Amino acid sequence: MHIMEGFLPLQWCIVWWIIALPCLLLGLYQLKKVLAADRETLPLLGVTGGFIFILSSLKLPSVTGSCSHPTGTGLSTISFGPWITSVVCAIVLLFQSLFLAHGGLSVLGANIVSMGIVGPLVGYAVYRMLRDTSVNVYLTVFLVTALADMFTYVTTSLELALAYPAETGGFVSSFVLFMGIFAVTQIPLAIVEGIVLALVFKYIVALKPDILIRLKIFSEEKINAARDDAS
Amino acid sequence: MFEELLEDIAQKNGLREVNTNLKLATGLGAILLCLLSSSYFPPLFIALVLTGAILFLARVDPKTYAELFIVPLWFAVxxxxxxxxxxxGQDIFWKWDILPSFSLSITRDSINQGIFVFCRVLGGMSALCFISLTTPMTNIFTVLRQWRIPEIIIxxxxxxxxxxFILMDQVVQIYTAQxxxxxxxxxxxxxxxxxxxxGAAFIASWDAGEDLVQAMDARCYTGKFAVLGENRPVERGPLLALFAFLSLSAAVVIFSGNSTII
Structure with a gap:
């Protein structure tokens, strides 16, 4: 669940926009470079965006009955890097606020920072660490997704805590409180999302492994090893 | 599974023929005024006026509109x-010292603060819904071009x-079958x-993307969709309504000052 319209005070909306903008500009610059090299990437990026939209509109089977959803940024992060993902994410978040009343316009900056920047950055770091090791493809996908999801919500708690610090203990105790509210639903959910995306990956490896090789997500040997595991 | 897309409602709402800039100014102005307000009352006023506009001018089904608020309000509560x-804050009603450095309390100030934030969410959400229920995305694209947003983003x-929309159809079909x-x-x-x-959605979207590349290449795509952008002219009635709404709300923001509920 994104922060909704009107929840953050004006000054914090502005702060998060100021943090989000340089990342978006960097993403835009990279996007232009990628597209100048290969125009075919544009529709592909569009498809990725559509996929993120659909995934984050899906309601996951959740243990506690909350209405959380996958962030869906994992695959895009792995294939295009975190900065381009942040641009795609910004567009998806805008569409979600306009199509589903999910999120908001003044808080868009804050939501871009949590779902479009911090989550993908963490996911990308995990992916780069594990890519060239012998760690199984599915485990990598599980960790990337679960951690990206978890850190998205850690950032959301941070944003809420900074805007509404506690009287005693200030920012820290308020952060702990918001983390507590989220942790109940979010830790099981991040794990479920990890499992689901790992299974999605298994499905893609079985049916259309050429996509993964063409996107250079994993090396051919690793995909072949994963196919052998599956069969 | 899916909430009905607001886009479908926006395509046939009663305010569709009003100039896009005016509708965006209404929604964005209302959001800004909600954030500038330091009392609980102006956001409530804005929520009331815009809800009226959505239900009576845009003629959106009240049940659909109410359902939009369920999820965000649950999170807000x-x-x-x-x-x-x-x-x-001041006037403590209830206090519990869990740890020496951490205590929970309910005070007059904190209740006021909570109600203020809740009302601001109501106001903001209704402004957001006003934009999404009255303005189809296709019209927003035209406006974004006028605002000189980089072509690549559009x-x-x-x-x-x-x-x-391609994916949505497929996902709904597969989901129903499941x-x-x-x-x-x-x-x-x-x-x-x-x-x-x-997984099926990912593969389907990949295929759709490849088809799109081929179809566009065949039509000499060079990186710019030539779309006939049309925006309705600014009419006097809606312009006056916008002006009246924004100045009245601004007056409410100024005069309600820091007033609190208790």
Missing amino acids: MSVAGIILISG ELMMIIYRTI VMRLGYSTVKESIHSCATLC
Whole structure:
């Protein structure tokens, strides 16, 4: 669940926009470079965006009955890097606020920072660490997704805590409180999302492994090893 | 599974023929005024006026409109409860010292703060809904071009927009088929079905993307969709209504000052 319209005070909306903008500009610059090299990437990026939209509109089977959803940024992060993902994410978040009343316009900056920047950055770091090791493809996908999801919500708690610090203990105790509210639903959910995306990956490896090789997500040997595991 | 897309409602709402800039100014102005206000009352006033406009001018079904608020308000109630417990202040009604450095309390100030945030969410949400229920995305694209947003972003937005609808159809079909075959009867089964659904959606979107490249290449695509952008002229009635709404709301913001509910 994104922060909704009107929840953050004006000054914090502005702060998060100021943090989000340089990342978006960097993403835009990279996007232009990628597209100048290969125009075919544009529709592909569009498809990725559509996929993120659909995934984050899906309601996951959740243990506690909350209405959380996958962030869906994992695959895009792995294939295009975190900065381009942040641009795609910004567009998806805008569409979600306009199509589903999910999120908001003044808080868009804050939501871009949590779902479009911090989550993908963490996911990308995990992916780069594990890519060239012998760690199984599915485990990598599980960790990337679960951690990206978890850190998205850690950032959301941070944003809420900074805007509404506690009287005693200030920012820290308020952060702990918001983390507590989220942790109940979010830790099981991040794990479920990890499992689901790992299974999605298994499905893609079985049916259309050429996509993964063409996107250079994993090396051919690793995909072949994963196919052998599956069969 | 999916909430009805607001886009479908926006395509046939009663305010469709009003100039896009005016509608955006109404929504964005209302959001800004809600954020500038330091009392609970102006956001409530804005929520009331815009809800009236959505229900009576745009003629949106009241039930659909009410359902939009359920999820965000649930989240808002949870977070507002948190804010009430931690923000402290004068006139303590209830206090619990859990740890030496951490205590929960309910005070006059914290209740005021909580209600203020809750009203601001109501105001902001209704302004957001006003934009999404009255302005189809296709009109927003035209306006974005006028605002000189980089062409590359608009292109990307249009392609994502298109893909969403292709995917949505497929996902709904697959989901219905899965439900009919008891695909979501147990937790384990649901996780499996959900994964198959996402996987199928990814592959389908990939195929759709490849088809799109080929179809556009065949039509000499060079990186710019030539779309006939049309925006309705600014008419006097809506312009006056916008002006009246914004100045009245601004007056309410100024005169209600810091007034609190208790």
